[in-house]
Amino acid sequence: MKQWIIEGIRTGIKTTKYPKKEDTSPGISPGRPVLTEASKIDPSICPTSAIRKKGKKTEIDYSRCIHCYRCKDDRGGKLSWEMSYEWAYFTKKGQGPLKSSFQSSIHILVVDTGSCGACLSEVELLNNPYYNMHRLGFFVTPSPRKADILMVVGPVTHHMELALKKAFDAMPTPKRVMAVGTCAISGGIFTPSFITASSVSEIIPVDLEVPGDPPPPLAILYGLLILSGKMKPKRQ
Ligand code: SF4
Known part of the structure; x- marks a missing residue:
């Protein structure tokens, strides 16, 4: 117990400051794909049909996205990624x-x-x-x-x-x-x-x-x- 108190005093408060301050610590979110006007992606890359064509437009249904990263630009896909977490x-x-x-x-x-x-x-x-x-x-x-x-x-x-x-x-x-x-x-x-x-x-x-x-x-x-x-x- 004494050891934990000393450790706590030594390291200070580590609790996130969110929501007062945005938390941008590494690994805080897996992020998610975003479509831009320039995005040209084949929906068949997505294993859950989260990426789909609607008329001439392509859209992402986040309620089906499983964060598999297959569509991410540096993993063979073509979509950029946003690192937010305010998605609800x-x-x-x-x-x-x-x-x-x-x-x-x-x-x-x-x-x-x-x-x-x-x-x-x-x-x-x-x-x-x-x-x-x-x-x-x-x-x-x-x-x-x-x-x-x-x-x-x-x-x-x-x-x-x-x-x-x-x-x-x-x-x-x-x-x-x-x-x-x-x-x-x-x-x-x-x-x-x-x-x-x-x-x-x-x-x-x-x-x-x-x-x-x-x-x-x-x-x-x-x-x-x-x-x-x-x-x-x-x-x-
Ligand atoms: S991360 Fe995976 S599941 Fe989500 S949209 Fe991209 S390919 Fe589909």
Whole structure:
């Protein structure tokens, strides 16, 4: 214990300054592809059909991108890369930001509906000293009765459908649902399949989606900040 206190005093505070200050530390985000007008890419390079033609235009569906890097310019593809993490967006059918009287104490119920563990481990990192989501008033709860936000990771396996519905129904209002990761948003590489639904929104209403496979902790934190109304969305 004494040793850790001395180490802490010696190294100082290492917690990220985000959201007060942008975090540009190396490895903080895997980044994602961006299309420019000059981008000429063959959509067949993409294993999940995230890159597709719409008329004469090409577009990227981030809800299907698995960050495989095949389209990246220095990996044989042709697309440049943006290193941001503020990707989360409100869904069209969702309720928008949470209006809670207890903004400094937002409780999150995390439900894994059949993930490979990647998104879940990024969520776990939010509790470590570097991201430390408690400083922003976010806490994980095991009880749906105490939860304000339902965070779902993984494609929804049929075995988890009823459990997910029950967890959602048990939450008091106001409540919000966020789907974290490509599999939760679109089923990712697991759909179509005989064991999963194609997204969380097929089972319960989703208010916010955080693309990424897996999304880095700061992308999830940004999602929490805008969903809880603590921060205004930077893009829609
Ligand atoms: S990173 Fe991979 S999955 Fe994402 S758009 Fe590029 S090729 Fe498709």
